[in-house]
Amino acid sequence: MDPSCGNRDNVKCTLCRRDVASMYCNVCITYLCKNCVEKHLFDKTKEHSVVSSTQSISTFPMCSKHPTKRCELQCEQCDNLICTLCVASKIHKHHDVNDLAIFYENKLADLKLDIQEFENSIYPKYQETMSDIPARKAEMIEHSQALKANLKKQGRLLHREIDTIIEKMQSEIDYMDAQNIAAIEKHKGVINSTINEICKVIQDLKKLLDSNDVSFICKYKSRNEKFRKLPPKLAVSSLKFEPRIIHSDKLRELFGFISPSDREFLSVPFIGANVITDPTNSTSVSCQNNEGFWTICSDNSIRFQTVGRSICTKTGKRPADIALTRYGDIVNTDLSDRSITIVTNSKTQLLVRLKEWWPVYVCSTSSGDLLVTMKSGSYERRNKIVRYNGSTETQNIQWDEKGEHFTDSGIGKLIENRNLDICVVDRSAGKVVVLNTDGKLRFRYSGRSVHKDKQFMPIGITTDSLGRILALDFASKSIHILDQDGNFLRFIDNCSLENPSSICVDSNDNIYVSDVNRVKKIQYYK
Known part of the structure; x- marks a missing residue:
């Protein structure tokens, strides 16, 4: 058997x-x-x-x-x-x-050991993790409620300050009204007294006229001259209110910011994607969310990588730079005709055309304004940053507090940080220059040595959700990461960059670097 x-x-x-x-x-x-x-x-x-x-x-x-x-x-x-x-x-x-x-x-023994590990170690740990989730959820909700309460408290404080300002101004108006009313009442008393006197004079003259007394009438002297000249008009002091334009960005700066809690760096950043974008070369890269990125390619088109969509510039010439607005529209600068245009739903609209300056690099701010770096064609090679609200210039930054140019002749890329600072590359000086929202210098960063024989050569700049500044260093083919106050945090120098030209960060804090004919996506947070 x-x-x-x-x-x-x-x-x-x-x-x-x-x-x-x-x-x-x-x-x-x-x-x-x-x-x-x-x-x-x-x-x-x-x-x-x-x-x-x-x-x-x-x-x-x-x-x-x-x-x-x-x-x-x-x-x-x-x-x-x-x-x-x-x-x-x-x-x-x-x-x-x-x-x-x-x-x-042996396999049976391994199986029994695995079951034992699952039952005695792995499964209990997962149960413990699962049991911790409601507490973590409650902690998160409690934290969010506390955060909202702090926001409301800050709002009440701001409202209180505004109410105090209004009450003080209203008190000034009330005081001025009291002064004016007292002066008016005094003036009114003088006029009433004069009117009473005039009435008595009229009465006396009528009596004299009715008396037919030759002696008294012949002695009559006219008093009209005294009353012909009216008393001067009362000069009343008045106030006027001059309302200022309420800038949401400055109000936000005054109110405060919400930012993510601190995140841990990966000990070794890695390339999450290495995407060929152009047969020969792509320069500027710009992204907003994590769905894809835009690049300027060698055929002078602006392409969105994930769907292969291509938008050609109006003149057919290569844009100097591109930036995405908060609504996903594409802003680009054109050196050939000194224009700044915006592309919305494949329709190009001219925003600005300059006469004496060339627009070079552009970024979109949290308030919807545009910041544009410009260079002059004069012998002095001047530079400046101009803020536009639509087509209207609202700010012009050219000089520092000493009356000198805040950058040398090689002004480069720029970005607005979460705290509304303006971070700009000074390529000629080999520095990153950071200005506050009013255009006042906060600090300059001159780099740190990755390789002792290579000087810091910033070529691109961006910021992440924590307000950290990421400067792309062409010389060392690395990325310098600073906090928003200019303190150095770390390098990213292990991603085999060859000829980097531009950098941006998406909504998930992934870095995109344009490098020769490709864009590399780098993850650096846990």
């Missing part, structure tokens, strides 16, 4: 073929009755594994190559179950093989 078939409880002993087998040798694949166990174990040529027949390996599979033979071995190289005939074949020649029964027992 085939030991792999039939009811296991009725299997006969393989040796005596008489008694029902209650034991089984996994090594010899032999069913044994109690009387034959000792006889079987007497064979010392093998290390037997005799177990209860209920624990036996009752169904070793049939060999796929030799259907009449049952598998007794396991090939390590092929990770297949094989029979004794397979060992002699060319396929398994020089392969390491294991006794299937022992291999099976």
Whole structure:
């Protein structure tokens, strides 16, 4: 009877073929009755594994190559179950093989250990993690409620200050009104007194006229001259209110900012994607969310990478720079006609055309304004930053507090930080210059040495959700990361940059660097 078939409880002993087998040798694949166990174990040529027949390996599979033979071995190289005939074949020649029964027992032991680890360690840890989720959720909700409460408190404080200003101004108006009313009442008293005097004079003159007294009438002297000249008009002091334009960005700066909690850097940043964007070269890269990025390509088009959409510039000439607005529109600068245009739904609209200056680099601010770096064509090679609200110039930044240019002749890329600082690359001086929203200098960063023989050469700049400043260094092919106060935090210098030209960060704090004919996506936060 085939030991792999039939009811296991009725299997006969393989040796005596008489008694029902209650034991089984996994090594010899032999069913044994109690009387034959000792006889079987007497064979010392093998290390037997005799177990209860209920624990036996009752169904070793049939060999796929030799259907009449049952598998007794396991090939390590092929990770297949094989029979004794397979060992002699060319396929398994020089392969390491294991006794299937022992291999099976080892796998059973591994399985039991895995189950034990799952039950005693892994599963309890997941349960503990799951039980911690409601507390973490409650903690998050509590934190958010506290954050909202702080916002409302700050709002009340701001309202209180505004109310105080209004009350003070109203008090000034009330005081001025009181002064004016007192002067008016005094003037009114003088006029009333004069009117009473005039009435008495009229009455006296009428009596004189009615008397027909020649003597008194002949002595009459006119008093009209005294009253012909009216008293001067009362000069009342007045006030006027000169409302200022409420700039949302300055109000926001005054109110405060919401920013993510601190995040941990990856010990080793890595390239998450390496996308070819152009056959020869792509320069400026700009992104907003994590769905894709825009680049300026060698055929003078502006392309969105993920869907292959292409928008050609109006003049057909290469844009100097591009930027995305908060609504996803594309702003680009054109040196050929000194224009700044915006592309909305594939329709190009002219915003500004300059006469004496060339617009070079552009960025869109949180308030919807545009910041544009410009250069002059004069011998002095002057630079400046201009803020536009639509087509209207609202700010012009050219000089520092000493009356000197805040950058040298090589003004480069710029970006607005979360705290509304303006971060701009000074390529000629090899510095990053940071100005506040009023255009006053906050600090300059001159770089740190990645390679001692290479000077800091910033070529691109961006900021992330924590307000950290990321400066792209062309010389060392690295990225310098600073906090918003200019303190150096770390380098990213392990991403094999070759000829980097531009940098941006998406909404998930992934870095995009345009490098030769491709854009590299770099992850640097955990």
